[in-house]
Amino acid sequence: MSPIHHALVLNLHQPPGNFDLLFANNDWEAKEILYAYDRIARSLWGYEDVGRVHLSVSGSLLEVLSDPGFQQRVYGIVDCGTLLWHWQNRNIIDILGTGYYHPVLPLIPAEDREEHLVRWRGIARHLFWREHFDGFWPPEMGFSMELIPLLAAQGYRYVIVDSEHVEPIDAISWQELRYRPHIARHGGAEIIVIVRDRELSDAQEAGMEYSWFEHEVKHRTHWCNFEPLVTTCTDGENGGWFRNVTKGSNFWTCFYRELMDNARDEGPIRPTFIHDYLDRHGAHGEVRVKQGAWNTGWHHGRDFLQWTGSQTQKDALARVREVSSAFHAVRDHAISAELHDPALWHALAEAQWRLLRAETSCNFYWGEDWVPRSHVDLDAARAALDQIAVGKPPASA
Known part of the structure; x- marks a missing residue:
């Protein structure tokens, strides 16, 4: 054998x-x-x-x-x-x-x-x-x-x-x-x-x-x-x-x-x-x-239902996408404009790690119980971006 x-x-x-x-x-x-x-x-x-x-x-x-x-x-x-x-x-x-x-x-x-x-x-x-x-x-x-x-x-x-x-x-x-x-x-x-x-x-x-x-x-x-x-x-x-x-x-x-x-x-x-x-x-x-995850005991993993099953979870993930888009727009503009202000890059670094932490799977795993944790980090990321006085990137950016 x-x-x-x-x-x-x-x-x-x-x-x-x-x-x-x-x-x-x-x-x-x-x-x-x-x-x-x-x-x-x-x-x-x-x-x-x-x-x-x-x-x-x-x-x-x-x-x-x-x-x-x-x-x-x-x-x-x-x-x-x-x-x-x-x-x-x-x-x-x-x-x-x-x-x-x-x-x-x-x-x-x-x-x-x-x-x-x-x-x-x-x-x-x-x-x-x-x-x-x-x-x-x-x-x-x-x-x-x-x-x-x-x-x-x-x-x-x-x-x-x-x-x-x-x-x-x-x-x-x-x-x-x-x-x-x-x-x-x-x-x-x-x-x-x-x-x-x-x-x-x-x-x-x-x-x-x-x-x-x-x-x-x-x-x-x-x-x-x-x-x-x-x-x-x-x-x-x-x-x-x-x-x-x-x-x-x-x-x-x-x-x-x-x-x-x-x-x-x-x-x-x-x-x-x-x-x-x-x-x-x-x-x-x-x-x-096929797109999917592992089974979690009470969900089969298809369509990521464990993390997307409620409107509250979906709304939080939509906000993740919104803040992410804003972050990348500001950072891309700062790079293309060759901006070197240390305070700007410090604020971008703060916004990025807060955004990444907001994406932790556990924030969405426990139904709606931990979703507020994602919003806390998204609020901090948004606040850091609001501190940046670089102007808005052009519409074509």
């Missing part, structure tokens, strides 16, 4: 200010999250030969974990500096690129997307001591084909998408569509598509025994005439399965350690890094990816 390659992907994200809110209102939840982060690398120690985990860490989370004030505040709980250093271990952890403030990229203005990617790469290069990141994790797995040229230009080799949205160009089997990497093309650019198995990922999120997982994976890949790549992706700090601190009762000590032990004993499932699998087996066939 051919080995079954398993790529484990964990998404880690905290919206700006969330730890302050949690420590003020529910400090045990904040501690559980920090323990979940700290548990990742520690659970792989001693398994460097078989342990393989991909981490996507949002820029806003990296920002708080690397902040000296926050590190001092939580030092008796978790040593964040050491935690980040442990995540640098390339033998057991591969870091995926993502967007700085964790926006649903297809929902924000196209003009803002690159800055989210550039800012994330800036902080990630500094903290993880590397220049290149092979794979890209779209926040909330929100993907559309128009992102391909941007991701390719940023140097990403592959992107992870949800199985619900992948369609083959030519007829292929269900197993090949789901368990083989493919190529997607758009606008003269191409990227490798790695397909997340939605059902197995749901099980990973909810909690499962290794014996069930092995049986299910073997059943799903039985008719593969190639070495399959099974990719499971979930959040890595949400839910009791990942937060439980009791040994033998969480993802790492109840499930993944047994998976690694079996892999070491030549079991059928072998943890792998996606880039290693691609180096050995490549990508096959071309696919289209």
Whole structure:
């Protein structure tokens, strides 16, 4: 029997200010999250030969974990500096690129997307001591084909998408569509598509025994005439399965350690890094990816309903587009007019980071509860733009 390659992907994200809110209102939840982060690398120690985990860490989370004030505040709980250093271990952890403030990229203005990617790469290069990141994790797995040229230009080799949205160009089997990497093309650019198995990922999120997982994976890949790549992706700090601190009762000590032990004993499932699998087996066939996100428990991910379901959410996203348009008009005018006033550029910088933070997916995820957070940042961005006395750009600009 051919080995079954398993790529484990964990998404880690905290919206700006969330730890302050949690420590003020529910400090045990904040501690559980920090323990979940700290548990990742520690659970792989001693398994460097078989342990393989991909981490996507949002820029806003990296920002708080690397902040000296926050590190001092939580030092008796978790040593964040050491935690980040442990995540640098390339033998057991591969870091995926993502967007700085964790926006649903297809929902924000196209003009803002690159800055989210550039800012994330800036902080990630500094903290993880590397220049290149092979794979890209779209926040909330929100993907559309128009992102391909941007991701390719940023140097990403592959992107992870949800199985619900992948369609083959030519007829292929269900197993090949789901368990083989493919190529997607758009606008003269191409990227490798790695397909997340939605059902197995749901099980990973909810909690499962290794014996069930092995049986299910073997059943799903039985008719593969190639070495399959099974990719499971979930959040890595949400839910009791990942937060439980009791040994033998969480993802790492109840499930993944047994998976690694079996892999070491030549079991059928072998943890792998996606880039290693691609180096050995490549990508096959071309696919289209329909616009959509991952499932969120009560929404299927199609049409981004979780983030756009109410008029209040739609109105806030429309205001994001309005403020973004105003920002880019002022900045483009300042560039074309070769304006060098430091106060002007300081105000533009203030407006831009506020705009980008307003686009955080969490602002729109919780129905209408967090939408006001987006408006607070949009108000600040608008106020910064109003300070700029550069005149309005011409109508043709």
